[in-house]
Amino acid sequence: MYRSPRNMMPAQYTTRLKYLIDTVVTNVGNTQASVRYRNDAFDVDPTLGSTAMPGFTEFAAFYQRFRTVRLGYKFSVANQEAFGVVFIHGFNPVSIASGSLNLQYAGNSLFQTSIVGPATGMNVNTFLGSRTVADIAGTPQALYDDIYTGSTTSSTLAAAGTVYCYLGVIAPVVLTALGVNVVAEITLDVTFYRPTFLLT
Numbered sequence: 001m002y003r004s005p006r007n008m009m010p011a012q013y014t015t016r017l018k019y020l021i022d023t024v025v026t027n028v029g030n031t032q033a034s035v036r037y038r039n040d041a042f043d044v045d046p047t048l049g050s051t052a053m054p055g056f057t058e059f060a061a062f063y064q065r066f067r068t069v070r071l072g073y074k075f076s077v078a079n080q081e082a083f084g085v086v087f088i089h090g091f092n093p094v095s096i097a098s099g100s101l102n103l104q105y106a107g108n109s110l111f112q113t114s115i116v117g118p119a120t121g122m123n124v125n126t127f128l129g130s131r132t133v134a135d136i137a138g139t140p141q142a143l144y145d146d147i148y149t150g151s152t153t154s155s156t157l158a159a160a161g162t163v164y165c166y167l168g169v170i171a172p173v174v175l176t177a178l179g180v181n182v183v184a185e186i187t188l189d190v191t192f193y194r195p196t197f198l199l200t
Contacts, residue, residue, distance in 0.1 A: 009062045012193035014069070017055050019044045019186040024080075025169050026179025027099055033175060034088075034101040034168035037186045039068040039133055040157040042150050044186055053188070060152035063192035067149045069142075070189035072130030073165045079116045079123040080178035081171065087114045088168040089127045091136045101168035110136060111166075119178075129165065130187070136163040152192070 019037070027033030037044055044053045051057055059066075071091065079085050088101060090111030106113050116125050134142040142148045142161070150157035169180050 008198075009195060011195060012191055013059070013063070014189065014191040015055070015059070017041060017053050017188045017190055019053050019184075019188075021045065021184045021186075023182050023184065024179045025167065025182050026175045026177060028177055029174050030099055031171045031174055032099050032102055032168065033179065034096070034098050034166055035182070035184070036095065036164045036166050037073070037184065038162050038164045039071045039136075039188060040150060040155065040162055041066050041068055041188050041190045042152065042157065043155045044188065056152070056190075059190075059192045061198070062195060063152055064194040064196050065149050065192070066152055067191045067193070068133055068188050069191055070130060070132050070187075071136065071163060071165055072187035072189075073128070073167070074185040074187075075127045075167045076183040077116060077125055077127070077167070078181040080119050080181060081176060082118050082120070083172055084115055084117045084121070085172075085180065086170040087116060087125070087127065088112070088170065089114075089166060090129055091131050091163065091165050093137050093163045095162075095164060096166065101166060101170075103170060105168075127167070133163055137161075 025033050105111050117123050147158040147161035
């Protein structure tokens with residue numbers, strides 16, 4: 001008979017979680033479109049509204065709370081339009097609507113811009129970025145304040161404690177249904193804490 005370990009999991013545990021998604025970014029009939037992902041490990045992809053982050057549910061069995069300390073992205077893009085497009089990618093502490101992410105945001109030091117050619121030319125690229133939640137929020141408050149923590153059993157991360165990463169497409173003419181193919185890899189460094197009892 002094997003003895004159970006005295007402390008199966010430590011009082012807090014920091015790990016890296018990755019979320020992958022294959023999507024098309026377009027906004028038919030408009031010149032701007034974007035996708036966003038957030039530091040809410042319970043609900044990293046706002047379009048799904050669920051625990052889609054691999055590994056999160058498993059850690060939630062051991063811990064009651066989490067705090068995301070770093071948010072990163074890798075966007076691999078392939079422009080399918082007949083014209084070149086500008087990409088803007090980076091981080092923001094507040095939500096930006098899909099049709100509103102424009103080049104004015106390039107003035108924010110947390111954003112970068114790139115250009116990619118049409119489907120018949122140099123139409124692929126990869127964009128990388130990683131920042132601490134404190135850097136994105138602009139305050140060390142993200143390291144200790146409860147508004148930057150969430151429950152592992154429901155989507156409770158406060159709006160004031162939510163930060164985002166973005167990939168935006170800005171076109172010279174209106175986008176079609178073809179848009180831009182994107183493979184997104186979102187990385188969250190998450191500290192789980194407040195251990196729970198395993199009842200089953």
